[in-house]
Amino acid sequence: SDEIHALDATTGAWLWVWQARDEHTSNVNRGVAIYGDRLFFSTGDCRLVALDRISGNVIWSRQYAKLSDSYFSTTTPLVIGDKVILGISNKNSGSRGFVAAFSAVSGNELWRFWTIPEGAKFRGAPTWMLGSYDPLSDILYWPVGVLENLENSSGQKNVYDNSIVALNPKNGKVIWKTKLAESMPFDWDANEPLVLTDVVLGNTKRKVILLAHRNGLFYLIDRMD
Numbered sequence: 001s002d003e004i005h006a007l008d009a010t011t012g013a014w015l016w017v018w019q020a021r022d023e024h025t026s027n028v029n030r031g032v033a034i035y036g037d038r039l040f041f042s043t044g045d046c047r048l049v050a051l052d053r054i055s056g057n058v059i060w061s062r063q064y065a066k067l068s069d070s071y072f073s074t075t076t077p078l079v080i081g082d083k084v085i086l087g088i089s090n091k092n093s094g095s096r097g098f099v100a101a102f103s104a105v106s107g108n109e110l111w112r113f114w115t116i117p118e119g120a121k122f123r124g125a126p127t128w129m130l131g132s133y134d135p136l137s138d139i140l141y142w143p144v145g146v147l148e149n150l151e152n153s154s155g156q157k158n159v160y161d162n163s164i165v166a167l168n169p170k171n172g173k174v175i176w177k178t179k180l181a182e183s184m185p186f187d188w189d190a191n192e193p194l195v196l197t198d199v200v201l202g203n204t205k206r207k208v209i210l211l212a213h214r215n216g217l218f219y220l221i222d223r224m225d
Helices: none
Strands: 003-007 014-019 033-035 038-042 047-052 058-063 078-080 083-086 098-103 109-114 132-134 139-144 163-167 174-179 195-201 204-212 218-222
Touching: 033 078, 047 083, 132 195
Parallel strands: none
Antiparallel strands: 003 014, 033 038, 038 047, 047 058, 078 083, 083 098, 098 109, 132 139, 139 163, 163 174, 195 204, 204 218
16 A cells, blocks of 8 residues: 556556555555546555656645544545545544645645534544535535544534535535434444435435445435535
8 A cells, every 4th residue: 555556558567656655554545536647645644645647756745634643544535626635534533534625736725624623522523435526516525424432412513423514615615414323333434435316206306415324224315405
């Protein structure tokens, strides 16, 4: 893990290899995003890098969270327009979760949505699974995980654990949220792939999210409201 290999699709020959560090690690990584001739990759120690797709050379690199704050990364970045967007892992404890957007050109941070407000007593609510984007409505949907120690945040403002949130990708502002459970055990996160599709319910066509949650329930969510 923490490395990228470029292969010739015709022959299978290696073209180049990029490694985040000299030694091999046991980190998990879910892949690379592509935007034009740039690749975007998040290392296990929370560094977002942009590589030239042809040469494998680093164009820019940004440290967006610290291991010392209990953060780590397993995520694939998501490209929306000229933004690179990703979430964070935090062991469901320690530091609060977030979704952050960076410029695909410069790597500068553009916005950061926090799943728990600063100063709150709660910890956790990670965002490690990639969200899903609807280009027609221009809405970004993101799953948020649990708090530590079976804490219950019901009624607390701006705490988004056990939820799906709809975000404006331009500024990271919340459009809506829906909470899927009052509290869940450690690692029973809502962080699973969000399938966006249309279904007919009665005589009405609805835009929905499909979610197979690890709590054993299958959710059908209206993705507009």
